[in-house]
Amino acid sequence: MLRDFDPEVANALRDEALRENEQIILIASENYVSEAVLHVQGSVMTNKYAEGYPEHRYYGGCENVDRVEQLAINRAKTIFGAEHVNVQPHSGTSANLAVYLTVLEPGDKILGMSLSHGGHLSHGAKVNVSGRLFESHSYGVSRETGRIDYDEVREMARTLHPKMIVAGASAYSRTIDFAVFQSIADEVGAYFMADIAHIAGLIAAGFHPNPTLHADFVTTTTHKTLRGPRGGMILCKAKFARDLDHTIFPGLQGGPLMHTIAGKAVALKEAMLPEFRDYQAQVIRNAQAMADELQARGYKIVSGGTDNHLMLVDLSGTGLTGDRAEKALDRAGITLNKNVIPFDTAPPTVTSGIRIGTPIITTRGMKEEDARRIVGFIDRVLLNIDSEEVIREVREEVGRLNKNFPVYTGRLAE
C-alpha cells in the first residue's frame, strides 16, 4: 500500500483529491478526466517503451500499445477531420515546437498572438524557445473592442512576410475566425498553424469553427475542454506527415508516454458521444451566465462577453489586483488564476485581471443558476476582500454548493 510505504506522497494525493472535491475550480485550462481516463493513466502501459510509431517500433512487445495508439489516431482523425495525427507530443508546447521545427529554420519569422493579449508562451514569447529560436512578431486585440483586429493582422503579415502565422489563445473569450487567418496566410505565402488547446472540446462538439479542414497544422493539448489526460496532439495535412512524425521522434522525444496515449484514446472515444456535445453546450451556457451576472454586478469583461468556455475580468478601477483577488478567492474556496488583461499596466505577477473558466464546474454538473450563484460568491469576496468573516462564510456556502455536485475525487480521498 502506498500509504504504508510513502505516507508523505499518499497524504499529498489525498489532499489533492479533497481539494478537487471541496474547491470550486474555475481555472479555464483545467478539467476533471473521467474515471476511465484516470484508470488507464495509472495502468500497466506506463511500463512500456515504444519508440517509433505503430507497427514500426524500436522495441519488441509493442502489440498492445500499438493498438491504443492507432485507436487514438483514428478517433482524432474522425472527430476533427484530420488527414494525419500524431498523438505523441508530451504537451502543447512540445507540439508547437515540433511544428515549427518541421517547416521552419532558426531565424525564420513567425507571427502569433501576444502573450500579454491572451496568446500563449509558445507562440513566440521572447522568454520561450519559440521567441528565442525564431524572429517572432505578435498581434494583439483592439483597445476598443478587446477582439482580434484581423485587419491589423493582415497588415502586419503583408509587411513582415512571416514564414508561419499562428492563431490560438489562452485567454481570449471570442470565436477565432480561423478562415480569415487562413486567407491571410495564403495571401502572404505563410504556413498556418492553429493552436486549439483551449477550445478543442468545443470544436470536437461543433461549437467553434474547425481549422483542421484547411490549416497546415493544428496543435492542441488534450486536457482542457477536450477533457482527456495531460498531453499534446498534432493534426496536419498528409503532405507534412512524414516530416512531422520524424520531428517528434527521434527529433524531440524518445519514448512516448503510452499510458497517456491510452488515456487520449479513451477521452477521444468519450468525445464522440452525444453527452459530450451536451457537456460542451453547457460549458458555453455556464460561461455566458457568469459573464452576464458579472456585468450585471458592474464588472468589466474584456470584449464585453464570451463565446466560449472562459472570460477575462478586468479589475482595473476596482482598486484590486488580480493577485489579491486570486488569493482571497482561493481562501474562500474558489480557485482561479490572476491574468494580465490586454494593455495591462501591472506586471504578470500582479495583473489587473482574473480569468474564469467553466469546464470543471460543468463537469461537476452545474448549470446556469449555479454559475450565477458562484458569481455572487466571487462578488461578495471581492467587495469584502479584507473580511475574514465573509471569506469564511463564502467558504461554507461553497461547501454546501459542492455537496450537491460530488465528484469521484471525494471518494478517492477516503
Ligand code: DSN
Ligand atoms: N498555461 C495554460 C493555460 O492556463 O491557459 C495554457 O498552456
